[in-house]
Amino acid sequence: MFELREDNAAAYLEGRGFPRPAAVRALGGGVSNTVLLIESGEGCFVLKQALGKLRVEQDWFSDRTRVFRESGAMRRLRPHLPGDAVPEVLFEDRENCLFAMTAAPAGSANWKAQLLEGTIESRTAEQVARVLGLMFRASWRNPEWETGFGDQTVFDQLRLDPYYRSTALRHPDLRPAAEQLLEASGRRRFCLVHGDWSPKNFLVSDGGVMAIDFEVIHFGDPAFDSAFLLNHLLLKSFHRPEWAGRYRDLARAFWETLRCTMPPAEWFEGATLEHLGWLLLARIDGKSPAEYIRDPDLKQRIRERAREMIRARPSSLREVFA
Secondary structure: OOOOOOOOHHHHHHHOOOOOOOEEEEOOOOOOEEEEEEEEOOEEEEEEEEOOEOOOOOOOEOOOOHHHHHHHHHHHHHHHOOOOOOOOEEEEEOOOOEEEEEOOOOOOEEHHHHHHHOOOOHHHHHHHHHHHHHHHHHHOOOHHHHHHHOOOHHHHHHHHHHHHHHHHHHOHHHHHHHHHHHHHHHHOOOEEEOOOOOHHHEEEEOOEEEEOOOOOOEEEOOHHHHHHHHHHHHHHHHHOHHHHHHHHHHHHHHHHHHHHHOOOOOOHHHHHHHHHHHHHHHHHHOOOOOOOOOOHHHHHHHHHHHHHHHHOOOOOHHHHHO
């Protein structure tokens, strides 16, 4: 299989009939993809190829064809979401497990970078929540979406195993709680779930937010997505305690907008809280630890707080962030 790199992307595109790009620049890509920004006289677009072995210390593998679940979901979701909330798919290369999509507007900022540098705006959290709520609403209890995205294999490979089972191996006293959560979550098959609703996957511009990285999308438990986003805000509250009140306000704005946008579900907050403790612990002791949490004493404080949340689930999200 062709392995996409900065130094061979131009030749690859020329082979497909594209003019030679003016520039090729590597984007983040996370641990699981190669992502390149292609700049040409006609504008910019993005090439994305899935990796089979992820860029982490521990062995972590996943099916490379997951990239086409991502492109397929983006195509189907665009009509249901505002503006350019997801990129437009330009072409797919099935043989090489890659596709091309439109780029975010020039000057867009990564939301994670903004949050870590102190640009903490409720408007962005509300926009992120609205996109998520509309995705839930468009697919809620819809058999066509479940047929298309009901397979949770990649979600298991990239989320359940590294975040829950691997973490439980390091905390064997909590293993029964992990098994119980995975069983309960597996029964909650309500709508499309992004699977990586993280600040790093949002590009912020004057026109709104663009969500990217749909590679683990599936039909399942929406509480995973809400907990995943809230966990990032919680981690940043530990990392930058001087801004904890602002992160708390952001969490409140996200939560209130999401609940107003998505279909009613009385069980949703409890399920979100159940995931939240495990996701917090996983970013310390799972296969994908938070890279900005380095101090051993801080890690231990977060570890203890996460274990406490798992053993005695808080009554509300307000209690967690207070």
